Amino acid sequence: MVYVTRRETFNAAHRLYLPHLSDEENFRTFGKCSNPNWHGHNYILEVTVAGEINFDTGFVINLKDLKEIIRKYIIEEVDHKNLNLETSFMKGLIPTTENVAVAVWKQLSEKLPNGKLYSVKLSETENNFFEYRGE
Amino acid sequence: MVYVTRRETFNAAHRLYLPHLSDEENFRTFGKCSNPNWHGHNYILEVTVAGEINFDTGFVINLKDLKEIIRKYIIEEVDHKNLNLETSFMKGLIPTTENVAVAVWKQLSEKLPNGKLYSVKLSETENNFFEYRGE
Amino acid sequence: MVYVTRRETFNAAHRLYLPHLSDEENFRTFGKCSNPNWHGHNYILEVTVAGEINFDTGFVINLKDLKEIIRKYIIEEVDHKNLNLETSFMKGLIPTTENVAVAVWKQLSEKLPNGKLYSVKLSETENNFFEYRGE
């Protein structure tokens, strides 16, 4: 069993808030991240797949395929996008990085060979990281 | 003459567009960066001050002072903000990173001891950097 | 279950030695790290908390709270300090990074909601990392 990780990046805008709260109440919960005029990040996404090495190729997965799956189903939906307004798989969710990581997992686990996805890690800033392993 | 650099970071939303152009025309010039729903970045700001070493302190500038000036006059205006809508010193300017770097220079050069500011460097992504030296 | 990590940094002096050994004997065990005149590091601390996402906020933990706990109970005790002489929670311990990581865990596990702390990771240099998970 080898763990294979592909790193991709994307730039997006978001806002953390609950629509039934006032701006002041949202600020109390979400701080500066609730700014009604949005802010944004350079997100770093690390997708880890686990599996046995294929004897014929020496690969667990062809990283070219993994890269294309991530770009087609995730990056296309988030890069240079507004996570609140435009990302189909974030509909109805507060775009905290926790929620984005879980949503990315759900998207990818359907597209990758069964049982292969091991971890989705998302860095929001150089100081804040979030990881989901399907637990 | 020693060059002293302080690095700070901020997260902001922006959109590159010209108001008199259609969305299609803006897309032709600015690509994905013209998304009407905004996107954002983790900007890295590096401010370099140049000067002689003060014999009594061994400092060119007290970095605590430099940090406070950058935070008060720049970071407060841009962090978790929308550069198009909220940053006072970007009014009327397209928030390309080139324009932000020059505007940061103008702000800081008034607040720092005369002639000390040497360079303002701004990284928009891990692949795109912009530097202005007042030339 | 999502793993949420906050990264903080601190700069400290330390010395690895046993008081009942001579300088030569300490050098044989601890090498250059036993220098009686001290040396120091820029430590990087990564604290990981694990838990379920709160449906109302989309957070596992409010990172602002986690940051404040780390800064109040750890960074205040170690930043610009001598780990042998000044850090209360290192009293009587050799300040190897292994021991610092375990001591940080003990401090934080009392201050964080029960069962939430998952990992304390500490980088001493760009080549040496240490992680404790309470096992």
Added chain:
Amino acid sequence: MVYVTRRETFNAAHRLYLPHLSDEENFRTFGKCSNPNWHGHNYILEVTVAGEINFDTGFVINLKDLKEIIRKYIIEEVDHKNLNLETSFMKGLIPTTENVAVAVWKQLSEKLPNGKLYSVKLSETENNFFEYRGE
């Protein structure tokens, strides 16, 4: 139980191909990595050892010893080498980074105290990482 990681780097050439396939067939499986004229990488190797802290030294393992073992048995065999032609422990294996990680594990597990080796992580590029934990 503390996890102690040592990071080392090496620069090597390699080619991914199967000798019984034509260049065209190899290109279909391995892409640009099958170039018959070789290409290369700055590999980053992270070796993690897990164990209890020795009460007398505060160490899980003396990192000086771990560094010397990694350099003697791994780095000497791969640095500024051709992984297909010159690395003894890669004989008969396609030098995918998966296979290199497993082979490094086998080499190191014989040289380290029994049961101590926890993980071998190898970065091929800034976007592709591979980890083997002996599972």
Added chain:
Amino acid sequence: MVYVTRRETFNAAHRLYLPHLSDEENFRTFGKCSNPNWHGHNYILEVTVAGEINFDTGFVINLKDLKEIIRKYIIEEVDHKNLNLETSFMKGLIPTTENVAVAVWKQLSEKLPNGKLYSVKLSETENNFFEYRGE
């Protein structure tokens, strides 16, 4: 005048040697880099263009154009290639990183608007960097 930098990466094999010298003589001059079986690197290329900001776009240069020029005229020629055998613009040159940097400059200066190219910086490893400014 703003300095705009685009960062790209490529992976290549090379060997430093003079064909009229023996392997022993080449080793004396070039050390491990003279290995007849090749070795390789993950090179990081930073291309800096300098110019005035276009008032209409806020750009010195459209980074999309700069990226495409670098990829078409440089990356295509070096990525997953052998710099001694396959890179057209390195013909007859020892592929030291100094020589590669100057050759990249020559290639790019013909493709970029006159007088815009300011610097070509090439990192061979995390410890060795080379910069050419056309001087």
Added chain:
Amino acid sequence: MVYVTRRETFNAAHRLYLPHLSDEENFRTFGKCSNPNWHGHNYILEVTVAGEINFDTGFVINLKDLKEIIRKYIIEEVDHKNLNLETSFMKGLIPTTENVAVAVWKQLSEKLPNGKLYSVKLSETENNFFEYRGE
């Protein structure tokens, strides 16, 4: 003319203070850096040499030689040392990073071929950098 940079690291303790001032007065000038019990850093040193490429070797300078000069005359004097008490070339100087950078320049300029040294850059933390070019 090509600029060639070698990066080295070292770990040291230091304290910023003036012996004729009280601890309180030193704290007012130097803040936490005046701690009488010392603190320390992982310094990153980047030495840049500028010169023409030697046609026979493709080198401006053999980086193996540059590395050895830096290690012999600088790293030996500062690594795992106390910059106030043990570094011969810092005698009588406050070990601000400005002063260390200038002192490193003076040491190296005597050991390197005449006129070749272009810059000494020293990072004290990931946010504070200092550069001296002999001006």
